[in-house]
Amino acid sequence: MPLMKFRPSLVVVATFALVTALPAAAQFRNAEAAIKYRQSVMTVKGNHLARVFAMVNGQVPFDAKVAAENAEIVNILSSNAQFASFWVDGSDKGNTRAKPELWAEKDKFNAAVAKSQEDAAKLVAASKTGNLDQIKAAAGAVGASCKACHDAYQKQ
Numbered sequence: 001m002p003l004m005k006f007r008p009s010l011v012v013v014a015t016f017a018l019v020t021a022l023p024a025a026a027q028f029r030n031a032e033a034a035i036k037y038r039q040s041v042m043t044v045k046g047n048h049l050a051r052v053f054a055m056v057n058g059q060v061p062f063d064a065k066v067a068a069e070n071a072e073i074v075n076i077l078s079s080n081a082q083f084a085s086f087w088v089d090g091s092d093k094g095n096t097r098a099k100p101e102l103w104a105e106k107d108k109f110n111a112a113v114a115k116s117q118e119d120a121a122k123l124v125a126a127s128k129t130g131n132l133d134q135i136k137a138a139a140g141a142v143g144a145s146c147k148a149c150h151d152a153y154q155k156q
Helices: 008-019 031-056 064-079 106-129 132-153
Strands: none
Touching: 031 064, 031 132, 064 106, 064 132, 106 132
């Protein structure tokens, strides 16, 4: 498929995925840059997940193609091997809502990230079926894993 047929947002996400495959130390010039970066990633991820939720909750008409596109973006942003590295040492200070427990419980945090990544991949698989009930169940699992991590590691 020629590159011109891809949606611009998918090209941006694919570029993002390639860039974030670099070691974390190369990505961030300082802790504040890491904080801004991870907040941006979480905002984009949340916006695309919200689009899926709006469909499965009946707030907007269901469109299987749009659900699948948004699920794929959520998955790309979740599945990056460097995702957990966005919380680099020293980025617990400054304009962040991350709790100190995140750094104290790095293994538990990494397990929560892995659960979120698994659930995002399952959302993509469900979205490819075009079945609203399957997408709804998978979206609920993603929401639950996101909530569990936020409850444990994000200041409200």
